[in-house]
Amino acid sequence: MIKVVFFDLDDTLVDTSRLAEMARRNAIENMVRHGLPVDFDTAYQELLELISEYGSNFSRHFDYLLRRLDLPSNPKWVAAGVIAYHNTKFAYLRTVKGVRRVLLDLQRAGYRLGIITDGDPIKQWEKILRLELDAYFDEVFISDYLGVKKPHRKIFEKALRKMKVEPREAVMVGDRLYSDIYGAKQVGMKTVWFRYGKYADRELEYLEYADSTVNSLDEILDIVRGLNLEEGEERSDKEVHAD
């Protein structure tokens, strides 16, 4: 019997990639408006390259952008970027469509809920608290806080232990086939791939680890119920054979 449903955070509960794209575009636009002597497309492409090299949690994106564009250091342009970036992030932080409904339905149906996510612990908690998602979840597991990252089996094992369930009593829902689906499957959890956002067509070599694939979170409750039914049938089958 499934007792716990775990969710990934970024691009599963929170619409992170879309927000990040808006924030980056607005940042470049505001830098150009405040005198950055480069056209929007050139600067935006350079920023995307920089982020793919240094990662999205690098704290000096705009500083480095100027260096890459052979421009002198200029705190006014950097501030213009930072302001627009933060304003966008504050104003447009949203859950993925259907999140609150599915969480409420799962809770009402008696399942306990957890989050298993990578990323900076304080930034991840900022998203959870700003969106007031914390009330839905019994536990939140963040890799950078635990010292181990998805898909390493240890983060899933820690989560299962803390929630006091066996792997087969837990489902993992996430948008990444590698970190979420392959990771959870390794330890014996049930897996639901949420085909959404920029990973919708990536890491398909791990597709075999997904027990189910959904295009909308609305489907989750039925799938979890389905898993319980299947198990019930298997058990009945065994009982029949045992007769």
Next chain:
Amino acid sequence: MIKVVFFDLDDTLVDTSRLAEMARRNAIENMVRHGLPVDFDTAYQELLELISEYGSNFSRHFDYLLRRLDLPSNPKWVAAGVIAYHNTKFAYLRTVKGVRRVLLDLQRAGYRLGIITDGDPIKQWEKILRLELDAYFDEVFISDYLGVKKPHRKIFEKALRKMKVEPREAVMVGDRLYSDIYGAKQVGMKTVWFRYGKYADRELEYLEYADSTVNSLDEILDIVRGLNLEEGEERSDKEVHAD
């Protein structure tokens, strides 16, 4: 003749201290609301002590607060503090009463304007751009960008050189008797002490370096005009004697 008026930024143009106090109080309140097991006053006093030791630009205030309170590291509480702190700073950033009026009046009267401030360049530009103060000023001089801090004479000399005026053609307006008033006087500028905020009764041993003291920014235009009149009279006196 006075040609340029320089202003300090924090607690002269921008109501920084009051904002910081509100932001810190709201941060602690939100941390307590999210489970910080300490009463408001204890945590707030500890935060103030920490800030006085590590400075207000230290980036790990809330982390260190937990350590000082003998509490385990907890990214949820830190995030609660960060959220409330930033929300307050975004929502309540204000100019000091009368700022826009005096800047406009000085501009109309033909004076050029500059900012000479200490602090992190990006954070200072963030305040300037968020409040849309940049349009009033010809130049902004920020110590951490120039590598020299008020009251060092070099920052004032750099500013005078860039604005192409002699020291006696410039006035410095600021809330700190030591960094603003003593600093500017050293190089021969005229000085107006704005007695405001937490420095209103501090560093009084430097009071002799203030040519004038004001309790409201509304008085600045008259004072600058007065300085020009005095100089005019001195010149007439000399002319009379020369006859």
